[in-house]
Structure formats: structure tokens, C-alpha cells
Amino acid sequence: MSVQQLKRVFLDEILPTWSKSGFDETCGQFVEYLELDGSSQKAGEVRTRTVARQIYVHAHAAHLGVAPSGSLAMAEQAFANLHRIAWVGGKRGGYVRSFNRHTELVTDPVRDLYDNACVLLALSWLLTATAKDAYRHQIDQTILAVDRTLTDPFGGWAEDSDGTLPRRQNPHMHYLEATLALCENNRTSMHMRSEGKTFALLRSHFLVGPDGPLHELFGPRWELADRYGSDRLEPGHMCEWVWLTTRHDLLTHSDNTKICLDLFSTALAVGRMQGSPFLLDAVSAHKAISPSRRLWPQVEMLKAFMTLHERLGLPGYCTEADDVASAILSAYMTRVPHGCWHDCLDLNEVPTAHTIPASSLYHLWTAVADVRPAGSMRETHSC
Numbered sequence: 001m002s003v004q005q006l007k008r009v010f011l012d013e014i015l016p017t018w019s020k021s022g023f024d025e026t027c028g029q030f031v032e033y034l035e036l037d038g039s040s041q042k043a044g045e046v047r048t049r050t051v052a053r054q055i056y057v058h059a060h061a062a063h064l065g066v067a068p069s070g071s072l073a074m075a076e077q078a079f080a081n082l083h084r085i086a087w088v089g090g091k092r093g094g095y096v097r098s099f100n101r102h103t104e105l106v107t108d109p110v111r112d113l114y115d116n117a118c119v120l121l122a123l124s125w126l127l128t129a130t131a132k133d134a135y136r137h138q139i140d141q142t143i144l145a146v147d148r149t150l151t152d153p154f155g156g157w158a159e160d161s162d163g164t165l166p167r168r169q170n171p172h173m174h175y176l177e178a179t180l181a182l183c184e185n186n187r188t189s190m191h192m193r194s195e196g197k198t199f200a201l202l203r204s205h206f207l208v209g210p211d212g213p214l215h216e217l218f219g220p221r222w223e224l225a226d227r228y229g230s231d232r233l234e235p236g237h238m239c240e241w242v243w244l245t246t247r248h249d250l251l252t253h254s255d256n257t258k259i260c261l262d263l264f265s266t267a268l269a270v271g272r273m274q275g276s277p278f279l280l281d282a283v284s285a286h287k288a289i290s291p292s293r294r295l296w297p298q299v300e301m302l303k304a305f306m307t308l309h310e311r312l313g314l315p316g317y318c319t320e321a322d323d324v325a326s327a328i329l330s331a332y333m334t335r336v337p338h339g340c341w342h343d344c345l346d347l348n349e350v351p352t353a354h355t356i357p358a359s360s361l362y363h364l365w366t367a368v369a370d371v372r373p374a375g376s377m378r379e380t381h382s383c
Contacts, residue, residue, distance in 0.1 A: 002326035003306070003383045007368040009333065011066055015057075017339025018361055019068045022054060028077045029101040030054040033355040038337030041355075044102030048086050048095050052118035053362035055079050059125040060369060072129055079126060082119070083138070092161060093145040095119050111149050111161040114171035116142060120178035128185040139182065143194060146175070154221045156201050166217040166228035169206040170237060172198060173244065180247050199248050202241065202259070213266045214238050216282075231284040235271025236297025238263045239279075239304035243366075246307045257311065264304050271297070273347070277327040292352060294344045295332050296363040298324060303367050306383050318383040 021040050023030055030051045031041040058075040061067035085104050086095045094111030120142050127135035150157040156172050159165070179195035182188075205222045208215055214237060217229045224230035242260045249256055271279035273288075279297040281290040302324045309317035331349055332342045336356075343353035343360055371383070 002322040002329065003302070003371055004373075006302075006325040006329060007371045007373075009329065010364055010368045013339045014341075014361070014364065015061060015066075015339075016068050018054070018358070019058065019071055019074065021339075022358055022361070023074055023078070024101060027101040028081045030078050031101075031358060033357045034337075034340060035355060036337075036353075038340050038356070044100040045098060045107060046101050047098045048082065048115040049112075049118040050358050051078060051082050052095075052115070052122040054358055055082070055122040056118070056125050057362055057365045059122065059129045061365065063125065063129040064369065075122075075126065076130070079122060092149050094142070094149050094161070095145075097160075110164075111145070112171070113146065113150055113157050113159060114174060116146050116150075117171060117175040117178050120146075120175070121181055124178060124181040124185060128181075136186070139186075140190070143190065155205060156198075156222075165220060166230075167220065167222065168218070169201075169214065169216055170234075172201055172206075173237065173240060176244055176248075180244065180251065183251055184247070195248070195251070199245075202245070207259070213270070214241060214263060232282055232289060233270055233284065234282050234297070235267035235279045236281070236294075236300045238267035238271075239297070239300040242304040243300070243307050246311055260308065260311070264308065267301070267304070276347075277324060278331070278345070291347055292344050293347075295328070295341055295360050298328050298332070299360075299363040299367050302328070303370070306367070306370060309383055321383040 017038070021034055021038060024040065029046065032046045032050050033041050035041065055075045055078050058067055058071040062072035062075070082095075085099050085106065088094060088096060088109070088111065092111070094116050096106050097108035097110045097112045097115050099106045120139065123135050123139045123142065126132070127139065146157060149161050152158045156167070157175070159167055159171065176195065176198040179191055179198055182191040183195050205218070206214055208224065213233055215224060215230055216232045216234055216237065219225050219228050242264050245256050245260050248254065267279065270283050273280065278293045279301055280288050281292050281294050281297060283289055302321055305317045305321035305324060308314070309321065331345060336342060340356050341360065342351040343355070343357055344351070346352050
């Protein structure tokens with residue numbers, strides 16, 4: 001029952017805490033992180049992606065009827081302020097990368113695929129929760145801006161409006177997540193084309209060889225090279241692709257089971273040290289690149305176990321999911337302020353993070369949103 005326990009902790013403690021401490025009422029905007037004592041971020045700098053992900057969490061939770069009172073109104077206010085400050089119109093349009101919520105000044109004007117993907121996810125759930133045409137219009141404008149501003153001749157989209165290298169699979173993965181949400185909730189032919197175009201990159205660019213692994217960093221033509229750090233592997237992203245690929249298969253009536261199993265077995269093989277239930281943040285073919293274990297890869301591993309249980313019906317995956325949830329609760333969510341967590345542990349399970357980033361709220365929500373309440377048949381996963 002540890003998966004169910006994690007869901008209870010999230011809904012009873014974490015989400016209410018972040019709906020208060022994570023929202024700056026004076027600015028009408030979400031914060032980038034909480035301090036280690038659980039108080040709100042004092043500095044004003046926020047990333048567009050972090051704000052957008054919190055808008056998404058509160059809109060989705062409100063739609064499911066599990067959010068604290070006022071969450072949807074808070075999400076709408078935050079988006080209105082985000083759009084007013086961060087949206088750039090015209091032929092090179094899109095949402096900027098970061099701004100100061102106190103001064104309302106843009107601090108990084110670059111239009112980044114990652115940030116715009118997160119805004120698109122937020123918009124998809126604002127539309128689902130409210131049915132307001134304004135969100136439908138802005139979804140279309142955001143997709144158009146991404147296609148215009150970040151167009152690239154070698155497939156996918158440019159990293160950002162500056163053409164920064166290396167190219168990364170991660171922003172494309174989150175663009176797939178956003179287009180999946182649009183197709184699942186408010187499907188149009190344009191959304192289906194965007195989703196299909198993005199998912200196709202998994203086979204054509206990100207998986208190297210018939211059995212993987214999933215690579216992270218590439219050159220301008222999606223080539224692998226040491227100069228771009230192409231030996232970097234992130235087990236958490238492999239797990240995330242298991243979840244997204246299964247959603248793609250449900251949407252399109254396709255079958256990529258082998259890809260899911262290959263991705264997950266690789267993630268566990270390269271990411272788990274002997275005797276540990278947790279995934280390393282990043283590895284290469286030879287050693288751990290980052291001898292640390294952030295919370296989010298553990299949550300993505302949990303989602304992969306739940307997804308494969310639902311997909312294949314094997315009870316062992318459900319048992320593994322409960323074990324991972326139990327380990328998360330005991331290692332990351334003890335000796336912390338109410339509704340908070342340790343965001344990063346070293347290899348001895350000693351906390352090393354200097355803040356409690358809001359980005360992990362999104363990862364936790366995507367896991368618990370899929371957990372069916374005990375004794376209920378309403379939701380997706382039964383672990």
C-alpha cells in the first residue's frame with residue numbers, strides 16, 4: 001500500500017503546502033522553490049517552465065476534484081501574469097525563459113523549446129478544466145510560435161531561439177507530453193500531427209541502435225560526439241519515456257512494448273547501484289557522471305513500474321512500485337518541513353540540496369494522478 005500512502009501524503013500534505021507557500025499572492029505568481037525551512041523563495045527570479053508546471057499541477061488537480069479550494073483560480077491568475085510578462089508575439093514569438101516576479105522584468109528573453117512545452121502542457125489543462133476559448137486560442141498560438149521560431153532542417157526543433165548546442169532529447173520529450181495531453185483531452189488534427197511528429201523522433205534520433213540506449217545530447221545534425229557530451233545517459237528519462245510511450249500507444253492503437261521494456265531494463269541496469277533502490281541522476285558507459293540521486297528520477301521509476309504493471313498485468317511490477325514508493329517516503333520525505341521533501345541525496349543518502357525546487361512537485365503529481373484510489377475503479381493504476 002505504499003503507493004497509496006504516497007498519494008495520501010501528496011494530497012493531504014504536499015499539495016496544500018505548495019498551494020500556500022508556493023504561491024506569492026502579492027505578485028499573483030508561483031515561486032521557483034521553497035527554502036529548506038519550508039518558507040517561500042525570497043528572490044524574485046522564476047523560470048517559465050517552473051511556473052507553467054505548477055499551473056499545470058493545480059489545473060489538473062482541480063479538474064480531478066482533489067485540489068485545495070481556490071487552486072484553479074490561482075492557476076488562472078498565475079497564467080495571466082505569466083502570459084502578460086513572458087509572451088513575445090511576432091514571427092520569432094514564444095514564451096521567454098525567465099523573469100523576475102517582483103519587478104516583472106524579463107531576465108532571459110530566449111525562447112526555449114523546454115519552456116514552451118511546459119506552457120503548452122499548462123494550457124492544455126487550463127482548457128480542460130475551464131473550457132475557455134482563450135486557452136484554446138493560445139494553444140494554437142504557442143504551437144505556431146514553436147514551429148516558426150524553433151524550426152530546424154534536421155528534424156525536431158532547435159534547442160532555443162539562439163540555436164544553442166548541444167541539442168537535447170529532453171525538451172522534445174516534454175513537447176510530446178504536452179501534445180499527448182492535448183490529444184487525450186481536446187484532440188484536433190493539428191494536435192495529432194504534432195504528437196506524431198514528436199514521437200517519431202524517439203526511433204529516428206534518440207534511440208541509438210535497435211535496443212537503445214536513449215541518448216541525451218547531440219550535435220546540430222543529431223550526431224553523437226564526445227564534444228557534445230553524447231555519452232551521457234539519464235535513467236530517469238528512460239523511465240519517463242516508458243510512461244509517455246504507453247500513452248502514445250493508447251492514443252494511436254500502436255504497440256511499442258519492446259521499446260518500453262528495453263528502455264526500462266537499460267535504466268535499471270545502468271542506473272541502480274547494487275543494494276540501492278534508487279537511480280543515479282546520470283551515468284556514462286563507464287561510470288556515474290553525477291554521484292547523486294535527485295527525487296525526480298525515483299518518481300519516474302515509480303511511474304514506469306506502475307505503467308508496466310498496467311500494460312502487462314504482471315504483479316511483480318506492482319510489488320516493485322510499492323517498494324520504490326516506500327523507499328521514497330522513508331529517504332526523501334522524513335525529517336523535512338510539512339509538505340516538503342529532500343530534493344537530492346548523495347550515495348550515502350545524506351541530503352545535499354540547498355532548496356526545495358518546485359519542479360519536483362510536477363513529477364510527484366504526475367505519479368499520484370495516475371494512482372487509483374483504494375477500492376475504486378475510476379482511475380488508471382491499481383498499485
